[in-house]
Amino acid sequence: MKVYIVSSDRLSGISAANLLNRRQNMNAILSESEIDEYADEIDEVERNIGRGFDYILLISSKPYEASIDINKEDNARAVVCQNRAELSAANGQAKANVIVLDRTKGKNAVLELVEEFIDIAYGSQPEGTVIEEREEKPSVADSAFGFMKRIKESVPQPKERPQVYARNDQKRRKQKKQQVEEEGGEENEEETDDDRGYSGKGGILGRIKYTFGIED
Numbered sequence: 001m002k003v004y005i006v007s008s009d010r011l012s013g014i015s016a017a018n019l020l021n022r023r024q025n026m027n028a029i030l031s032e033s034e035i036d037e038y039a040d041e042i043d044e045v046e047r048n049i050g051r052g053f054d055y056i057l058l059i060s061s062k063p064y065e066a067s068i069d070i071n072k073e074d075n076a077r078a079v080v081c082q083n084r085a086e087l088s089a090a091n092g093q094a095k096a097n098v099i100v101l102d103r104t105k106g107k108n109a110v111l112e113l114v115e116e117f118i119d120i121a122y123g124s125q126p127e128g129t130v131i132e133e134r135e136e137k138p139s140v141a142d143s144a145f146g147f148m149k150r151i152k153e154s155v156p157q158p159k160e161r162p163q164v165y166a167r168n169d170q171k172r173r174k175q176k177k178q179q180v181e182e183e184g185g186e187e188n189e190e191e192t193d194d195d196r197g198y199s200g201k202g203g204i205l206g207r208i209k210y211t212f213g214i215e216d
Contacts, residue, residue, distance in 0.1 A: 001025060001026050001027065001054045001055075001121065001122075002027045002028075002029070002052060002053045002054050002055075003020055003026070003027070003028045003029070003053065003054065003055045003056070003057055004028075004029050004031065004048050004051075004053040004055075004056045004057070005017050005020075005028060005029065005030045005031060005056075005057045005059070006031045006035065006041055006044045006045055006048075006056065006057070006058045006059070007030075007031075007035065007058070007059035007060075007103070008035040008036070008037075008038075008040070008041060008059075008060070008061065008103070009059060009103055009107070011107065012059050012103065012107050012110055012111075013030045013031070013059060014030060015107065015111055016028070016030075016057065016059065016110065016111065016114045017029070017030045019111060019114050019115060019118065020114065020118065023118055023122065026118070026122075028057075029053075031044050031048075038060070038061070038062055038065070038066070041058060041060050041066060042066060042069050042070060045058055045066075045070050045076075045078075045098060046070065046073045046076070049073060049075055049076050049097065049098070050075055053097075054097070055096075055097060055098070055099055055121075056097065056098045056099070057098075057099050057101070057114070057117075058070075058078070058098060058099070058100045058101070059101050059103050059110055060100060060101070060102070060103055061102075061103045061104055063080045063100045063101065063102045063103075064080055066078070066080075066100055067079065067080050067098075067100050070098055070100075075097075076097065076098060077094060077095060077096045077097050077098065078096065078097075078098035078099075078100055079094050079096040079098070079099065079100065080100045080101075080102070081099055081100065081101060081113060081117075082102060082105075082113075083113075083116075084113075084116045084120070087099070087113065087116050087117050087120050088120050091117075091120050091121060099117060101113055101114075
């Protein structure tokens with residue numbers, strides 16, 4: 001950004017240029033012309049409008065008169081700024097290319113406005129600074145819970161086996177009881193293999209033989 005500074009007060013102009021040039025990519029140039037009176041200020045500003053400067057900064061003892069006279073020039077948009085709000089409006093809505101500051105407020109007040117102008121022109125965030133968006137990381141407890149859940153889901157769960165053998169044993173005991181009642185006899189109190197159920201001998205082959213009544 002290029003800024004041309006016009007000031008009848010040489011010291012205020014030098015201080016303003018130094019403040020601006022401290023900012024990266026800011027190029028502030030102080031007028032070398034003799035500025036002895038009000039007319040010299042206006043002439044110097046008008047000569048430099050449209051010469052490649054983003055802004056012309058005029059520090060004048062007659063700011064309102066200067067803004068009126070400068071705006072008579074083609075392509076000139078001069079705005080008097082007394083505070084940050086006016087600087088913001090000049091930089092935004094007004095699209096000013098000439099910022100006029102009041103020299104009668106004193107050097108310190110002028111330099112404070114120059115600093116405000118820098119912040120508004122560039123924004124509050126310095127150039128080259130990147131704000132990283134950090135992804136929120138899960139807590140240790142959440143991570144452990146998720147890990148255990150994934151392990152549980154990956155392990156096949158045992159399927160519930162139908163109670164076929166229990167139902168077969170009950171059916172056999174019921175048939176045996178009915179048979180005893182029909183024959184008029186009494187059921188032997190001593191438990192049979194059917195009453196006790198399959199003993200487990202013979203493994204799977206033994207269970208199949210027991211279920212279907214196959215004898216060896």
